[in-house]
Amino acid sequence: MSANQSSAQESTARQQAVTVLGLGPMGRALAGAFLAAGVRTTVWNRTPGREGDLAERGAVLAASAAEAVAASPVTIICLVNYDATDAVLRQDAVEAALKGRTLVNLSADVPERARDTGRWAEEHGVAYVDGAIMTPAGTIGSPDGVFLFSGPSTTYEEHRAVLDSLGGTHTHLGEEVSRAAAYDIALLDIFWTSMGGFxxxxxxxxxxxxxxxxxxxxxxxIARILPPLFDELSGDVEDGTYSGAINPLTSGVSTMAHVVHAAEAHAIDSGVMRAIEGMARRTVALGHGTDGFSRVAEVLRRR
Incomplete structure (x- = not known):
């Protein structure tokens, strides 16, 4: 982005207003980034006293969720899950305040909940964009933040200047409102199984x-060799090749068994590795022993 583009973006953001519902660590980081960008920011939290220094930095503290929503053309909600967002949003006063405005949901949940919220928003005259934050709270407002969005592109573009003031990289994944949640779930799968392995x-x-x-x-x-393997396995799965020329499943299963044996000899729970080994052995038993580990993805998708 050029200096002129950045200046124009900041100027546009300063003419905007935004509401942030939810002031946990991530919500406070979002509100702080908006304030730093000069966006008029109204905040509200279910539990009072969680705003930290946001008021001192210029945030407007609303007395209710409905009051907060009515203060801005776009509302960002960031809570622990969609049960929590439903409890806040699906109230008569809040629904009335949201009508004709835009809601951007940066809470985390499963794709079906995103689709359900999209249907609710349409029924109540609310423009809706679903989103996911893929980096920790400390990255918000910096170049390291990563945001995913899905839903109507016209709505996303209408509020792009305000959203971009959060910093980092922003990707609009398509019109289907649940795509951001689907990416989020898949990427969290990688993260938590990796953390579990570590x-x-x-x-x-x-x-x-x-x-x-x-x-x-x-x-x-080990972590550094994974990105090229991700690219290779993704191609194998998408193309249906499942190449095992370098490391066939039969060889991989043997090393998995070594990990299980060594861990359980020390009475260490090996449920995760046993599950992975079980998936691989099932794939071998189906006649795919000479294929690569990528074949497991195809077997998991079988009905």
Whole structure:
């Protein structure tokens, strides 16, 4: 982005107003970024006293969710899940205040809940964009933040200047309102299974006399080989090739069994690795032993 474009974007953002519902760590970070960009920001939280220094920085504290929504053309809601957002939004006063305005939901939940909220918004005359934040609260307002959005592109573009004031990279994934949630769930799958594997590895290494800090640089080495493997496996699955020329499943299953055996010898729970080994053995039993690990994705999708 050029300096002129950035200046124009900031100027446009300063003419806008935004409401933030939810002042947990992420909500406060969102409101703080809007304030730093000069956007008039109204905030509200279900539990009073969570606003921190936002009022001192210029935020308007609303007495109710309906009052907060009525203060701005666009409302950002960021709560723990859609049960929480429903409890706030699906009240007569809030629905009336939202009518004719835009709601951007940055809470996390499953795709079906995003579709349900999209239907509710349409029924109540609310322009709706669903979104997901893929980076921690500390990245908000910096170049490191990553935001995903889905829903009507015209609505997204209408409020693009205000949303861009959150910093980072923003990707609109399409008109289908649940696509951001679908990406979020898939990416969280990678994150949490990876984190689970890492802490399991720390426990196993410790049982063998290797400290966490001793293992860490080698673990980072494993992490560096994953991105090209992700690209390769994604191509295999999309093209239906499932190549096992370098590392067939039969070989992979053997190494998985070694991890399970070593861990359980130290009485370490190996449920996650046993599940992965079980998926691989099932795939081998179906006649795919010479295929690569990517074949497991196809087997998991079978009805």
């Amino acid at each position: 802490v399991h590895a720390l426990a196993l290494a410790d049982a063998e006399g290797i400290s966490p800090r001793e293992l860490a640089p080698f673990a980072s080495g």
